[in-house]
Amino acid sequence: MKSLLFKHRSIRKFKSTPIPEEVLADILAAAVRASTCGNMQLYSLIVTRDAALREQLSPCHFNQPMVREAPCVVTICADIHRFTMWCEQREADPAYDNFAWFLNAATDALLAAQNLAIEAEMHGLGLCYLGTTIYTAGEICRVLDLPKGVVPLTTIVLGYPDESPELTDRLPLDAVVHYEKYADYTAAEIDELWAEREESELTKQLLKENGLPNLAQIFTQRRYVRKDNLAISASYLELLKEKGFFNQ
Amino acid sequence: MKSLLFKHRSIRKFKSTPIPEEVLADILAAAVRASTCGNMQLYSLIVTRDAALREQLSPCHFNQPMVREAPCVVTICADIHRFTMWCEQREADPAYDNFAWFLNAATDALLAAQNLAIEAEMHGLGLCYLGTTIYTAGEICRVLDLPKGVVPLTTIVLGYPDESPELTDRLPLDAVVHYEKYADYTAAEIDELWAEREESELTKQLLKENGLPNLAQIFTQRRYVRKDNLAISASYLELLKEKGFFNQ
Numbered sequence: 001m002k003s004l005l006f007k008h009r010s011i012r013k014f015k016s017t018p019i020p021e022e023v024l025a026d027i028l029a030a031a032v033r034a035s036t037c038g039n040m041q042l043y044s045l046i047v048t049r050d051a052a053l054r055e056q057l058s059p060c061h062f063n064q065p066m067v068r069e070a071p072c073v074v075t076i077c078a079d080i081h082r083f084t085m086w087c088e089q090r091e092a093d094p095a096y097d098n099f100a101w102f103l104n105a106a107t108d109a110l111l112a113a114q115n116l117a118i119e120a121e122m123h124g125l126g127l128c129y130l131g132t133t134i135y136t137a138g139e140i141c142r143v144l145d146l147p148k149g150v151v152p153l154t155t156i157v158l159g160y161p162d163e164s165p166e167l168t169d170r171l172p173l174d175a176v177v178h179y180e181k182y183a184d185y186t187a188a189e190i191d192e193l194w195a196e197r198e199e200s201e202l203t204k205q206l207l208k209e210n211g212l213p214n215l216a217q218i219f220t221q222r223r224y225v226r227k228d229n230l231a232i233s234a235s236y237l238e239l240l241k242e243k244g245f246f247n248q
Numbered sequence: 249m250k251s252l253l254f255k256h257r258s259i260r261k262f263k264s265t266p267i268p269e270e271v272l273a274d275i276l277a278a279a280v281r282a283s284t285c286g287n288m289q290l291y292s293l294i295v296t297r298d299a300a301l302r303e304q305l306s307p308c309h310f311n312q313p314m315v316r317e318a319p320c321v322v323t324i325c326a327d328i329h330r331f332t333m334w335c336e337q338r339e340a341d342p343a344y345d346n347f348a349w350f351l352n353a354a355t356d357a358l359l360a361a362q363n364l365a366i367e368a369e370m371h372g373l374g375l376c377y378l379g380t381t382i383y384t385a386g387e388i389c390r391v392l393d394l395p396k397g398v399v400p401l402t403t404i405v406l407g408y409p410d411e412s413p414e415l416t417d418r419l420p421l422d423a424v425v426h427y428e429k430y431a432d433y434t435a436a437e438i439d440e441l442w443a444e445r446e447e448s449e450l451t452k453q454l455l456k457e458n459g460l461p462n463l464a465q466i467f468t469q470r471r472y473v474r475k476d477n478l479a480i481s482a483s484y485l486e487l488l489k490e491k492g493f494f495n496q
Contacts, residue, residue, distance in 0.1 A: 003370055005278040005363050028425050030253040032418050034362065035377045038471055041419055046426045053428055077430075082423065085438050090464035095474035099481035103382050107402055110355055111377075114282065114362035115253050122251050129283045129359075134351050145429045154355055170280050171289055175330065177276050178294045180301055181393045182325075190333050216338035223286055226343035233347035 004121055009167060011126025014070045014159030018049075023123050024072070027158075030119030034111040040083050042101070043109035045116070046075040046144050056143045060136040061155065066128060070157035075133070075140060076113040078105035080245075081149030097149070097247040102240060109153050117156060126161035129154050135232050138239050148244045169197060252369055257415060259374025262318045262407035266297075271371050272320070275406075278367035282359040288331050290349070291357035293364070294323040294392050304391045308384040309403065314376060318405035323381070323388060324361040326353035328493075329397030345397070345495040350488060357401050365404060374409035377402050383480050386487050396492045417445060 019027075024047070031045060048054055049072050057075075058067045067073055080096040087094035096105075117127050133140060133155045140152045175193040185193075194215075197203060203215050210218050220226075240246055267275075272295070279293060296302055297320050305323075306315045315321055328344040335342040344353075365375050381388065381403045388400045423441040433441075442463075445451060451463050458466050468474075488494055 002274075003278060003367060005281050005367055008281050008283070010283060025421075026250075028421055030251060032421060032424060033253050033256050035256070035258060035365070037379050038467065039416055039418070040467070041424055044424055044426055044430065046428075046430055048428055050428050079424075082433060082438070082441075085433060085435075086442055087464045087468055089435055089438055090462045092462070092464035092468040093474060094468055095472070095477045098477055099485055100382060100477050101481075103401075103484065104379065106354065107358055107377075107379075110358035111362045111365075114359045115366075117283070117359075118363075118366060119251060119253055129355075131285050131352065131355075134348060143429075145432070147430065147432055150430065153351075168287055170287070173273075173276055173280060176280060176289055176292055176327075178292055180294075180296055180298050181391075182292065182294055182395065182398065184393075184395055185330060185333060187333075187337055190330070190337055193330075194334055214338045214340070216335045216340035219286065219288070220335055220340040220342055224343070226341060229343045229346055229348050233349075236351065237347055 005118065007167070008121065009126075009165045010128040011161045011163060011165070012064075012066050012128050013161070013163040014066065014126065014157070015162045016069070016071065017160045018071045019125065019158065023125075027116055027119045027123065031112040031116035034115040036108045036112070037104045041108065042079055042083060042105035043112055044077045044079040044082070044150060045112070046077060048073045048075065048144070053143070057140065060140045060143065061130050061132040064130070064132070066157045067130070070159040072158040074116065074156045074158060075144060075152050076109050076154045076156065077146060077150050077152050078102060078109050079150045080105055081147050084149055097244045099245060102151075102245040106153055113154060113156060120158055124160065125158055127156050127158045129156055134236055137236055141239070141243070151239060151243050151245070169200070171197070253366065255415070256369060257374075257413045258376040259409045259411060259413070260312075260314050260376050261409070261411040262314065262374065262405070263410045264317070264319065265408045266319045267373065267407065271373075275364055275367045275371065279360040279364035282363040284356045284359070285352045289356065290327055290331060290353035291360055292325045292327040292330070292398060293360070294325060296321045296323065296392070301391070305388065308388050308391065309378050309380040312378070312380070314405045315378075318407040320406040322364065322404045322406060323392060323400050324357050324402045324404065325394060325398050325400050326350060326357050327398045328353055329395050332397055345492045347493060350399075350493040354401055361402060361404060368406055372408065373406055375404050375406045377404055382484055385484055389487070389491070399487060399491050399493070417448070419445070
């Protein structure tokens with residue numbers, strides 16, 4: 001029998017039922033059991049249940065209704081601030097205010113996030129990751145009072161599901177797994193790996209709705225546009241500098 | 249009863265028993281069920297079992313014996329290359345060669361990595377994440393033939409455990425969880441959060457071995473030294489430029 005991991009779907013509609021305290025405590029406790037660099041736990045999990053605060057976070061996530069509707073919004077942050085304070089209080093010279101430690105902290109944070117997500121699903125909860133977090137990270141810092149040394153990476157909205165969507169398709173496993181070394185793709189292989197998705201009814205419907213000749217152009221012209229990608233890159237790098245991850 | 253997530257320990261000693269093909273296939277299939285940005289699957293998983301290649305990877309991980317001893321080494325990579333190829337073959341203008349998409353790809357990759365780790369443990373395997381991956385990422389690219397648009401983020405060594413270590417301690421849950429907003433720490437709170445660890449027998453032993461007055465200085469003077477942190481930051485940023493994540 002396949003494990004629970006094979007049943008994950010993003011949930012975007014939630015019941016208003018709150019998450020019991022003991023369930024939330026268990027989920028958070030599972031998060032911190034994930035592997036962490038040198039056992040430094042370079043992350044913070046900001047658990048926002050207050051409706052007024054979720055309302056303030058909502059525009060940061062392009063007003064997707066789930067931020068208001070899910071009973072719990074968890075903002076996953078890289079955090080070198082706490083460990084740095086500890087070091088400074090012990091006359092130790094921390095030196096985590098640089099890009100390597102942004103990477104270490106982001107790794108810690110995202111592994112903990114996925115533990116949180118899986119434990120939540122074990123408790124019958126549903127969730128959705130919000131990629132919008134990096135688009136508006138500076139504003140999220142202001143809403144959540146994130147100090148220097150702390151930046152948001154992603155957000156999980158959490159609650160009891162009020163929908164039961166189909167499993168999303170994936171590329172064939174061969175698309176993402178390489179044995180021994182990276183085997184670069186031929187043009188024909190790329191065509192083959194995407195063939196099933198491109199021929200699907202869903203794709204046909206999307207092409208019709210968008211008036212575009214293929215699925216790739218829906219990504220590049222509608223979903224993730226060059227201008228936005230460059231603006232997000234610039235603003236997130238600026239934030240990393242402001243928050244002290246580039247003090248080299 | 250607590251879930252399997254509460255039982256995770258890093259495993260550094262492995263039996264030579266190979267991982268059965270169907271088990272490995274299941275683990276990899278679980279990895280791709282993790283949430284992914286726009287269902288783009290912006291990662292590659294390089295599964296290295298060949299002993300000669302693991303031997304070549306070994307110095308990239310400071311010759312830690314587990315790279316040679318574990319039957320399977322999985323290098324987790326952010327990958328915008330495959331999706332970019334697909335777009336280019338469809339006359340779509342990709343624009344993923346920037347920092348925002350490094351972040352999106354890294355998020356995808358690390359969520360998939362943690363699924364892989366958890367599914368592996370469900371099958372009775374043990375694993376350890378190797379933080380050394382970002383220290384020597386350029387050399388790993390050369391050993392594994394990673395093309396432009398692909399960078400390693402972390403590595404998982406995988407196999408049947410030949411040790412049964414104790415659960416590692418963690419900071420109190422309050423240390424990493426904030427309710428509603430980020431509540432900054434007072435100096436007294438920092439002292440309190442680290443008190444148990446600082447007073448432990450393990451810490452006392454480390455201080456004696458290292459001839460240092462406190463645990464924080466073991467981190468800053470022995471484990472993660474300023475000079476190394478800055479060198480790693482510079483080399484990884486250089487690699488991101490070389491691999492086309494800064495074409496703004």
